[in-house]
Amino acid sequence: MAQGSTGGQITAGQQAGSQAGWRKLWSDYSESPLAVAALFVFATILFIAIFAPFVSPTDPYDLATVDIMNSRLAPGSEDFAGNLYILGTDGAGRDMLSSIFYGLRVSLGVGALSGLIALIVGAILGLSAAYFGGRYETIIMRIVDIQLSFPSILMALVILAIFGKGVEKTIIALILVQWAYYARAARASALVEKNKEYVEAAKCLALGDRRIILNHITPNCMAPLIVVGTLQTAHAISLEATLSFLGLGLPITEPSLGLLIGNGFEYMYTGDYWISIFPGIALLITIVSINLVGDQLRDMFNPRLQR
Amino acid sequence: MTAFVLRRSLQSILVLFVMSLIVFAGVNLVGDPVDMLINPEADQQEIERVIKDLGLDRPVTEQYWYFLVNAFQGDLGKSFVFGEPALKLIVQRMPATFELALFSLLIAVVFGIPLGIYAGLKPASKVSRTIMAGSILGFSMPTFWVGIILIMFFSVHLGWLPSTGRGDVATVFGITSSIFTLDGLSHIFLPAFNLALFKLSSVIRLARAGTREIILQDYIKFARAKGLSEKRVINVHLLKNILIPIVTVIGLEFGSLIAFSTVTETVFAWPGMGKLIIEAIYNLDRPIIVAYLMIIVLIFVTLNLIVDITYSLLDPRVRIKGEG
Numbered sequence: 001m002a003q004g005s006t007g008g009q010i011t012a013g014q015q016a017g018s019q020a021g022w023r024k025l026w027s028d029y030s031e032s033p034l035a036v037a038a039l040f041v042f043a044t045i046l047f048i049a050i051f052a053p054f055v056s057p058t059d060p061y062d063l064a065t066v067d068i069m070n071s072r073l074a075p076g077s078e079d080f081a082g083n084l085y086i087l088g089t090d091g092a093g094r095d096m097l098s099s100i101f102y103g104l105r106v107s108l109g110v111g112a113l114s115g116l117i118a119l120i121v122g123a124i125l126g127l128s129a130a131y132f133g134g135r136y137e138t139i140i141m142r143i144v145d146i147q148l149s150f151p152s153i154l155m156a157l158v159i160l161a162i163f164g165k166g167v168e169k170t171i172i173a174l175i176l177v178q179w180a181y182y183a184r185a186a187r188a189s190a191l192v193e194k195n196k197e198y199v200e201a202a203k204c205l206a207l208g209d210r211r212i213i214l215n216h217i218t219p220n221c222m223a224p225l226i227v228v229g230t231l232q233t234a235h236a237i238s239l240e241a242t243l244s245f246l247g248l249g250l251p252i253t254e255p256s257l258g259l260l261i262g263n264g265f266e267y268m269y270t271g272d273y274w275i276s277i278f279p280g281i282a283l284l285i286t287i288v289s290i291n292l293v294g295d296q297l298r299d300m301f302n303p304r305l306q307r
Numbered sequence: 308m309t310a311f312v313l314r315r316s317l318q319s320i321l322v323l324f325v326m327s328l329i330v331f332a333g334v335n336l337v338g339d340p341v342d343m344l345i346n347p348e349a350d351q352q353e354i355e356r357v358i359k360d361l362g363l364d365r366p367v368t369e370q371y372w373y374f375l376v377n378a379f380q381g382d383l384g385k386s387f388v389f390g391e392p393a394l395k396l397i398v399q400r401m402p403a404t405f406e407l408a409l410f411s412l413l414i415a416v417v418f419g420i421p422l423g424i425y426a427g428l429k430p431a432s433k434v435s436r437t438i439m440a441g442s443i444l445g446f447s448m449p450t451f452w453v454g455i456i457l458i459m460f461f462s463v464h465l466g467w468l469p470s471t472g473r474g475d476v477a478t479v480f481g482i483t484s485s486i487f488t489l490d491g492l493s494h495i496f497l498p499a500f501n502l503a504l505f506k507l508s509s510v511i512r513l514a515r516a517g518t519r520e521i522i523l524q525d526y527i528k529f530a531r532a533k534g535l536s537e538k539r540v541i542n543v544h545l546l547k548n549i550l551i552p553i554v555t556v557i558g559l560e561f562g563s564l565i566a567f568s569t570v571t572e573t574v575f576a577w578p579g580m581g582k583l584i585i586e587a588i589y590n591l592d593r594p595i596i597v598a599y600l601m602i603i604v605l606i607f608v609t610l611n612l613i614v615d616i617t618y619s620l621l622d623p624r625v626r627i628k629g630e631g
Contacts, residue, residue: 146322149611151566154603161588161596162333238449242570245451246585261452265574273459280452288447 028300035296042289049104056098057084061255075274088274090263096274099260100282106256107283110167111237114174118236119229121175122182127213127221129183130190141187144180152177156239160248170249174236185228189221223301230294234287241283257283308619315615319608326604330597331374378601384594386587393598397580403473404572404579408564410495411503412557419507420553423514424541430519438511445508450567454501454574461497468497471576498575502568506560510553517549524548558617562610565603 030036048055075088075096088096129137147155159173193199194217202212241258243249245265250256255263257279264276358364365373377383383393426435462470473494521527522545530540569581576582580599587595 150607151563153563153569154566154607157566157569157584157588158330158600161584161600162330234447238447241449242451245449246570246573248585248588258449258451261455265455268455268459269463276452276455277459280449280455283452284444284448287449288443291443291447 025300029296032296032299035292038289038292038296041285042293045104045286045289046108048101049108052101052105056095056101058095058098060094060098060102075278088272088278090260090275096278099255100257100279103255103257103260103279104282104286106250106254107237107240107258107286110171110174110240110250110256111233114171114240115178115229115233115236117171118175118178118232119182119225122179122184123186123218123221123225125179126183126186126188127190127217130187131194131209131213131217137187140183144183147180148184152235152239153242156243157248160243165248165251167250167254170240170243173243174240177239178232178236181228181232182225185224186221189224190217193217193220227294227298227301230290230297234290234294237283237290238287257286311619312616315612315619319612322608323604327375327378327601328371330600331371383598383601386592386595388587388590388592388595393594394602396595397583397598397602400578400580400583403577404565404568404581407495407499407502407568407571407577407579408561410499411501411506411564412561414499414503415506415510416553416557419510420514420546420549423511424518424545424549426511427515427518428522428541430515439515442508442511445504445511448504450501450505451570451574453504454498454571457497457501458574469494470497473578498571498577501575502564502571505567506557506564509556509560513553513556514549517552518545521545521548558610559614562607565606 029039053059090096090099125140129140155177156173159176160169163169163172199212199216202216207216240249240256241261244256244258245262247262250259252259260279261276261283264272264274264279267275381394385391386393386396389396422438426438429435458470461468473491527540527544530544531537535544565581568577568579569585571577572579572581573585580602583595584599586592587599
């Protein structure tokens with residue numbers, strides 16, 4: 001009985017506490033103006049990616065509006081109908097700016113989806129490895145060690161070389177490459193958490209293993225996983241772009257930024273720089289902004305730098 | 308110690324074995340091995356001959372045994388495109404890749420250490436901030452895009468350096484390399500710099516972090532108090548101590564340079580094994596893919612084994628933990 005009532009109080013207190021927590025989180029985060037700027041830039045990119053059909057001047061994949069006569073127009077030029085191409089057009093006469101907006105959508109989508117699934121798979125394996133220990137832990141962590149000793153680009157190449165290219169195959173390759181990073185981070189923080197008193201208390205209440213892992217340990221391991229998640233997502237976007245550029249990742253029906261850059265590669269020697277430079281700049285801004293946000297989060301959650 | 312080396316070597320062999328199983332399974336079980344391993348342009352007679360040669364008419368376990376035995380004898384099939392043994396083609400292109408990787412390692416060290424030390428000695432100066440911002444960019448920029456920018460600027464726009472191929476090669480002390488000729492050097496510079504950029508950024512960061520830590524140590528204070536010139540303090544006392552972590556990381560990351568050379572070699576048309584594998588994937592030249600995977604796994608397992616054994620020699624704790 002007494003336990004029930006204090007339980008209620010804790011929940012109420014937690015709510016007030018979590019509001020203050022968010023405020024503290026933001027005040028910690030906004031200490032670095034660069035990180036705030038990066039977050040703003042990333043939010044803008046995310047907005048463009050989600051609402052690409054509405055913010056793009058034209059639909060680059062609508063064959064009715066694309067005219068081959070407008071191919072390789074320089075940035076800032078107009079076609080006969082008076083349409084302005086701020087960033088020029090590519091070899092097929094598509095507006096670069098619109099292609100980049102649509103490309104961001106594909107790149108971010110593939111990066112985020114693969115990152116999320118890898119996070120879930122990696123976290124479950126890492127947390128359970130730390131919790132159960134023993135032979136199970138040894139086997140999982142040995143696989144993680146071996147996998148991390150190979151560079152991610154190589155792993156992805158191997159997988160795509162065997163299975164061939166395609167959207168789902170690229171996503172599967174990115175998941176298989178990334179899960180080990182999440183598993184390692186999850187296990188490291190779960191090892192610390194599992195010996196704390198609240199876990200002991202939960203065990204004394206005879207709660208099930210699954211409930212202890214999911215409801216008790218997981219929330220306390222989220223901070224490092226979020227940090228790894230941001231940095232890994234940037235990495236995944238970059239990796240997908242590389243694979244698509246090489247022609248091994250996404251098919252031409254799903255033009256990500258990497259494919260756009262690859263398209264421009266053909267025109268490089270003719271001096272039509274904009275076809276591969278601008279998608280590259282968009283990719284760079286995306287990756288740098290995510291990395292800066294991730295760096296700031298890492299500093300915030302790093303107990304050694306706690307003020 | 309012997310026990311550790313033995314155990315670790317056994318583990319490496321196990322990894323090699325597992326990888327061979329994965330590659331075999333990938334090629335043989337996912338798709339139809341007849342489609343995968345036989346030249347699509349072969350006629351019926353040829354197909355039947357190769358099926359018998361490769362033992363594709365036998366049970367899967369027996370096939371795997373044949374694959375292993377052939378692999379041990381250095382026979383990993385013939386390339387569909389070149390009609391030559393896949394292994395030979397890869398070994399032929401290996402020197403070009405190693406030369407590129409070593410040269411970029413050199414660039415990373417020669418430029419990275421001084422820049423990192425400078426940034427560590429004067430952390431607040433504008434130049435240091437620029438160096439560190441540059442290293443963040445170096446981490447974030449996708450290798451292939453930087454390669455394109457380098458070609459556009461230095462080859463197309465300025466016309467200073469060539470952008471494709473290996474250039475003239477010369478043989479010195481039995482090693483054939485393009486770094487011995489001026490033309491070869493001009494060819495290797497751009498791709499090597501491209502490949503080095505990522506390593507350069509991490510060497511700068513390591514050197515900076517090391518400098519900031521070591522500059523506070525008593526022996527540096529003592530060296531200064533002794534009246535040694537700043538130059539000597541930096542070149543001898545500081546440099547020697549920051550080199551330890553840098554050398555470790557470089558050793559560990561040499562393999563990743565070889566892996567990333569696939570990208571750089573494709574952009575710069577460098578005739579190494581990285582370009583070969585990408586082309587093999589395009590052309591569905593499966594014997595080359597299988598051979599490349601087995602070779603690269605062998606290289607990595609060997610590198611990791613060397614690193615681990617070196618570690619255990621330098622740091623006995625690794626050994627004890629491994630045995631515990």
